[in-house]
Amino acid sequence: MAKSYDLIIVGAGMVGALSAILLAKSSLRIALVDKHDGEYRLSTPPAYDARVSAISSQSKSLLETADVWQGIPKDRVASYDNMVVWDGLGDGYIDFNADTTAMPELGHLVENAVLNQQLMAQVRQSKNIDLYLGDTLGSHDLNEFGVRAELASGHVLEAQAMVAADGAMSKLRTENAFDTIEWDYGHTAIVATLEIGQPHENTAWQSFGEEGILAFLPLPSVDQKHLVSIVWSVPPKEAEALMALDVDAFCRRLHYAIGKRFDVLGVTQTRQSIPLRQRHAKAYVKPGIVLIGDAAHTIHPLAGQGANLGFSDVKGLVDVLSKAHRRGEPLGSTKVLRRYERARMLDNMAMSAGMEAFKRLFSTQQPVFVQLRNMGMKRFNRDVSLKKKLIARAAGLPSFS
Secondary structure (H helix, E strand, C coil): CCEECCEEEECCCHHHHHHHHHHHHCCCCEEEEECCCCCCCCCCCCCCCCCEEEECHHHHHHHHHCCCHHHCCHHHEEEECEEEEEECCCCCEEEEEHHHHCCCCCEEEEEHHHHHHHHHHHHHHCCCEEEEECCCEEEEEEECCEEEEEECCCCEEEECEEEECCCCCCHHHHHCCCCEEEEEEEEEEEEEEEEECCCCCCEEEEEEECCEEEEEEECCCECCEEEEEEEEEECHHHHHHHHHCCHHHHHHHHHHHCCCCCCEEEECCCCEEEEEEEEEECCCEECCEEECHHHCEECCHHHCCHHHHHHHHHHHHHHHHHHHHHHCCCCCCHHHHHHHHHHHHHHHHHHHHHHHHHHHHHHCCCHHHHHHHHHHHHHHHHCHHHHHHHHHHHHCCCCCC
16 A cells, blocks of 8 residues: 655755755655665764765754754854955955854854754654655656655655655656756865864865865864864865875875965874766756755855755745645646746856856966956955855845845
8 A cells, every 4th residue: 555645755865854854844744765774873073074064044044943953962063253265376365254244153064964863853753754764766657646656665655746855866867867967077075074283263264276175164172172174176186196195194285285374183084085076957847856955956065055055945945835735736746846946946057157167267277367366356355245245145145235
């Protein structure tokens, strides 16, 4: 016998789990399916998890609405109220500060494992969500009148629509023939947790130079140790060479790459490398199915907006589906799902294009372009109004006056 729901969400990562929680709060009955077992084993500080996310004000508000943010231990969250970006090939820099916008902070850094753990804890408390963990989608039939899915475990599920939140390598996107525009960034990101010799000053530091794109992101201090998470984007061959270095040699390279601003004392968590690829689905919806988060788009991590774009998708989808549910509209209809697509696609495309342009601008080392780039950064740094607008954009808030 098939079990009936309003929605089947495939993928219980940050985007899928948050979608399930917020949709369930709108009285929708949710089946949440994921191959993962739903258990997240946290590392012990100072060995913070190497994968962290920058959380904007809008994303934080969504997590608060879902009763998730309140459960995150305060000693696993670091706020940052300042961001300094500079050109390693010149003297241009931009200093973003929360004080200029009267915001309490620019954002927060949280380990992905911590977020996932709290999201799953809240999912388990919801009476409107049934979990199918350690399970995968076997086969499915869908149209705008409904979805029928059989899981590998043999469970048969029926719903009005299916939500594909199954990540950048989305099987659902491929199986349902969603076309994408994609290309390799020619970069690999190295992520790790470091101990540094000086306080990070609750500041996110980012350098663009001959050593690649390097971000030092603040983490909570432990036993007077100053800790940061790094995202170091370099060409693939350079990434292989950096990953092959022993810890001491790697730390020396980091010290040089960050402009000698910090003494890098050691690596507290195993280094990881992640190939970077831009991807954007040409459409987010088909009858009975909708793509969200990384299943719909992936961007370069240089601005730390990947998770926030996914959470913005969640907000857009929840707004559309909860209103349609109250009106009694079929949730899988193309008419309904395209409201979400219209709400999110232009914003996601603009961010994707912006990151590509930014990456190309700072990748060139030609002297003329470097000089122009530094002149532009200096001018931008003096323009408080423009900086306010960019901060508001990154925070997901209306422009500040």
